[in-house]
Amino acid sequence: MGETHETFVIIGAGLAGAKAAQTLREEGFAGRVILIGDEHEQPYERPPLSKGYLTGQAGRESLFVHEPTWYTTHGVELHLGQPAVAIDRDAREVRLGDGARVPYDALLLATGAEPRRLGVPGTELAGVHHLRRLSHSDHLRGVLTGRADGDEPLVIAGAGWIGLEVAAAARTLGSRVVVIEPAAAPLHAVLGPELGDVLAGLHREHGVEFHFGTRPTAITGRDGMVAGVVTEDGRELPARAVLAAIGAGPRVALAQSAGLTLAEGGGVAVDASLRTSDPRIFAAGDVASLAGRRVEHWANALNSGPAAARAMLGREVTYDRVPYFFSDQYDAGMEYSGWAPPGSYDRVVFRGDVAKRTFIAFWLRENRVLAGLNMNVWDVTDAIQGLIRDGRPVDPDALADPETPLASLLPAA
Template sequence: MHGTYRTFVIIGGGLAGAKAAETLREEGFDGRVILIGDEHEQPYERPPLSKDYLTGRADRGSVFVHEPSWYARNRIELHLGQPAVAVDRARREVRLGDGTRLPYDALLLATGAEPRRLGIPGTDLAGVHHLRRLAHSDHLRGVLTSRAGAGEPLVVAGAGWIGLEVAAAARSLGTDVVVVEPGPAPLHAVLGPELGAVLAALHRERGVTFHFGTRPAAVTGRDGMVAGVRTEDGRELPARAVLAAIGAGPRTALAEHAGLALAESGGIAVDASLRSSDPRIFAAGDVAAVGVGGGGPRLRVEHWANALNSGPAAARSMLGQDIAYDRVPYFFSDQYDAGLEYSGWAPPGSYDRVVFRGDVAARTFLAFWLREGRVLAGLSMNVGGATDAIQGLIRDGRPVDPDALADADAPLASLTAAPSPRPCPCPRT
């Protein structure tokens, strides 16, 4: 046991914060652990909010990281529904909205991200939604189920992961969906045109209508309620509700006001140990901008796996362990009957070739993004068990024979000679 007279404070009631608290106890820290969340809910995971929880296939209890009694059993002090409003680095205190001051010996900022607003006329109308919190998902599900089949569509602004997942959920509930996206295809900035076309076809087969190359210019209303969306190219789209799914920005206000260094790409600048410019303050999850090896830029990863892994890594670093956080970016998505897993990062312009393995028409395949024969990223659609091998190819960083990569009879593990994981050579989100 160690740390009896120390206090560790965690700000953030999501997966990263909850897993950090869990790790502190697992590693033998017996001091005071305080977890602060600005929602009244205990820490929960966010992926179900746009998937099974939104459709009603998963119950409320399934989204929470721990059962309610776990926090008391492990002596985790919860301050819920009470936002942290300031960090006093000189006094080593966190001030809450009600004036409470909490001392800390080490502080973890796991404040996450906040949905970006549309910033157009009409967004104050009832029926304009964002999706980041449990209450958002509850409200949106009520809208989708109360008038399913009424012929008034949900208009989704943005064809990113959240937009597509909500589109799939809404269609499964019988709601018509129209997606407005400025890019030429879904997820163009992440997957490029090759996979964007596959996803567009998947959704069109289920009845989703896309309008590419344009944005919402205004939300129109009637009696204070959403009635439609006017796009920049002059379309008038009827709507019963609008979802803003145009990305999220890191919640860095606390860090900024405390004078911590921020990364040019957004987020709190941290080193490989997830330590900020203040040696007693750490950051994890969506808000942390981790340095890429070799002096590269600090970039953020806004996905579940990063929260799952960076929270525990930050906790161990707070305890003084030698930590070098450098994982291959990974995320997953479920849309209709398609399960997708993506590793690495290869936006358009970073790769020169996409290689497919399997049956693209049947949507049972792997895809690899290559630059000069080196695998930058890989995606599986309805193919299980491939992620470790894909990440091995990315970490290996040596050219791979594209023909062997496309050959379903050639084991992926045989295409890399790396005896052990190496630092990820790819840029990160």
């Protein structure tokens, strides 16, 4: 592929889609590149929506993947505010919401994910928020900056990455925060109890109130506005607003209606070249499921979009990146590499000072590193990912010893 008369279409104008379009041009593709997005905004990055942009420390212009003129300069046709509603695989066309049909020679699905709804009475009330889009962050910031501290709290359902980052942003802006989480600690399904307790302590020091082992059963209102949250353990918590931060599900409706193979655990099934069950259709970012696993993090969108673009051009591609995620909460910066949910590891090894939150945590199974999280320790991600990729047993005592360079535990090049 790659002839000048060919048309490559990308559905999803987020980071993965924008980086795929950029890569097509950088790789010399001279045909048409059409980027379709259902938002009116040009492609932007999502991490600041729960961090610097939410607090007002990052300006709106800093979010955008490219300068506004980049798309015209590079001949990328933007169809914004216009959702794709169907894929005709036989005719190789994408149908838009206004009825227009866009032909393709190769198609990339970068449709991302959608926040999960709470599914309890009262979710229709004004003041119930989700956070996925720029407009969502704008609305939430208006709530957090609109009233003084001492008012009713923001209640966050879910102590995952988004819930914790918004909690930190809200406290930074002076809002009271209450977090409701069914697990025994924050991020229990990702980090297990060992690190969950560390994060709970961090947030409690900044005034966040947690309710673990329970979940919302109803949202109460007054005059059409949120007034409180009822939990399954019988509490009635006052609330000025509610954020549903209980995860996101892949946006697979287009793929499903087109008859593409879906993964058992959710998402569009792809092979190592990010190709779907249709050889002309690829998937990248949050919607793609490789070997039964979906990765919803920023780095996956950043890297899988370009990888899919190269595969669309017929390049030899094997997408095997170690999952990576970063988070900033108060004065704690952290990076997480790998994947080690509870049950997959048999021990956690710490290097550094956990009490001062300057450490690295390693999740091991039979002394093999499955994942690592560095908090306020920098320039170690490459070494951590190297240990994960290597897959051979490592001496836990050497891992725990700050005087032993991590690079020395890697095999010689």
